[in-house]
Amino acid sequence: MRRAFLAVLALAAALIAAAAPAQAQNRFWLVNASGVTIQEAYVSPSRLSNWGPDILGATVLPAGQQVWVTPNFGDCILDVRVRYANGAEDTRMGVNACRLSRIVFGGGAGASIGGAGATISPAPVGNPSFTFVNQSGATIRELYVSLSSDRNWGPDRLGANVLSPGQSVSISLPAIGVCTVDMRVVYMNGASAERRGVETCSITGYGWR
Structure with missing residues (x-):
C-alpha cells in the first residue's frame, strides 16, 4: 500500500512539473562598447508599443561596462533602446533574447548581438540610412x-x-x-x-x- 501511495505521489509530481511553464531564457548582458556613458536603457516586448521604465533607474552604464538584464516578462523577441549622455539614441528591434547572451551597443563595425548561434551586425559605419x-x-x-x-x-x-x-x-x-x-x-x-x-x-x- 505504501509503495503504491509513493508511486501516485511521484506521478503527480511529474505531471505538475510537466505542466509548469519553462523559466524564461530572455536574460542577457547589456554591454556598453560605445565610448559614451549610457544614461538610460529600455527593454520591452516587440509586441508592445510602449517602452516602459528606464531599467537603469538612478544609475548609469559607463563606457566599457556591462549590466545583467532580467526582464520581468517571458517574451523572447525584444526591442532594446539606449540613450547616451550626449542625447543620442540607439535601438535594436526584434532581437531574439532567448538565443543570445549579450547585446553590445557601440564598438564600430565589430559590434554585434551575439549568443548561441546568433549574430546580428549593425549597419556599416558611416551609413546613416x-x-x-x-x-x-x-x-x-x-x-x-x-x-x-x-x-x-x-x-x-x-x-x-x-x-x-x-x-x-x-x-x-x-x-x-x-x-x-x-x-x-x-x-x-x-x-x-x-x-x-x-x-x-x-x-x-x-x-x-
Whole structure:
C-alpha cells in the first residue's frame, strides 16, 4: 500500500512539473562598447508599443561596462533602446533574447548581438540610412528625416501615403560622415513630434513610439 501511495505521489509530481511553464531564457548582458556613458536603457516586448521604465533607474552604464538584464516578462523577441549622455539614441528591434547572451551597443563595425548561434551586425559605419518603423499606435500622415547637419527638413518621406501602426519605410540618407539625424512626424489629428540627434549609423531599424 505504501509503495503504491509513493508511486501516485511521484506521478503527480511529474505531471505538475510537466505542466509548469519553462523559466524564461530572455536574460542577457547589456554591454556598453560605445565610448559614451549610457544614461538610460529600455527593454520591452516587440509586441508592445510602449517602452516602459528606464531599467537603469538612478544609475548609469559607463563606457566599457556591462549590466545583467532580467526582464520581468517571458517574451523572447525584444526591442532594446539606449540613450547616451550626449542625447543620442540607439535601438535594436526584434532581437531574439532567448538565443543570445549579450547585446553590445557601440564598438564600430565589430559590434554585434551575439549568443548561441546568433549574430546580428549593425549597419556599416558611416551609413546613416535605416528603416523607420511606426510603433506609436497612431497613423503617421507626414514623416520628415534629415541629417542633423542639414538646415531644413526636406520633403515628406511618405509623399501621398500614410504610415499605419506596424508599418515601416526605408529612409535613404547620404553617407557623408554624419551619423545623427533629426526626425519629425505629423499624425492624422495634426499633432506633431520631433526627435533630434538620433545616431543611426550603427542601427538598421528605428522604432518610433
